[in-house]
Amino acid sequence: MIDASPAICNNDPAFSWRLMRAGEAALVHRLHRAALAHVPPGMVRPDELAHFERHAATQGRILCCYADGELVAYGVLGLDSDAVDHMAELLGASPADRARMCVLDGAASLPEWRGRRLHCAAIEERMALGRELGRSLVTATVAPENMRSLRGLLLEGFTVRGYAIVYGGLARLLVQRDLLLPAQEWTAARRIAHGDHAGHRRALADGLQGFHCWQDEHEHWFVEYGLALGR
Secondary structure, eight states, X not given: OEEOOOOOOOOOTTOEXXXXXXXXXXHHHHHHHHHHTTSOTTTSOOOOHHHHHHHTTTXXXXXXXXXXXXXXXXXXXXXXXXXXXXXXXXXXXXXXXHHTEEEEEXXXXXXXXXXXXXXXXXXXXXXXXXXXXTOOEEEEEEOTTOHHHHHHHHHTTOEEEEEEEETTTEEEEXXXXXXXXXXXEEEEEEEEETTOHHHHHHHHHTTOEEEEEEEOTTOOEEEEEEEETTO
16 A cells, blocks of 8 residues: 655745736746756647737736746646646546646746756645636646656646647646545556556556656656555
């Protein structure tokens, strides 16, 4: 039996989070482009300025993190966007679940500020905002090779629920967390190398969910798949 209760990220008091203002979309987009330049192709979806402008208005919200007056990180929360509709379809959500669904639709921090748990804080801040807005079913996509993001999401209580080719040809794991449910305990059934796309698909087809990241003595990363206790 493995207890997969989410770890809590202690936010550094030096950082402050607030909602992005409409006129700040270009500033956030510049940070996105700066972060994109430091990751391998396909790891992070490249977004245009319009993506951030839409999420400052009708389609969602964007949270910005500042340190000493400088924008150092952001997180996008999709509420009424095509991405939310697509995730609901991919995950087979009921109409009731779609009504309370949101998507963590992009996050980044400046390279020089990495290692300060800002990615984890961006997840927590957006989950809290989603709950306030009545969106208690939180979803996201993550590249199987993006261990930084995948580890952060699974530590925050998300589970791998699907696999899909999205964003014009990028392979992504589909993760979800229901904020209305308590932390779950799991029985491990299978260990999949994080970059083994076929292995992820087989585990999901067999009705398993990914719930934990594990690293061996050679520093190779794996995802534990299993079943929730009581299922």
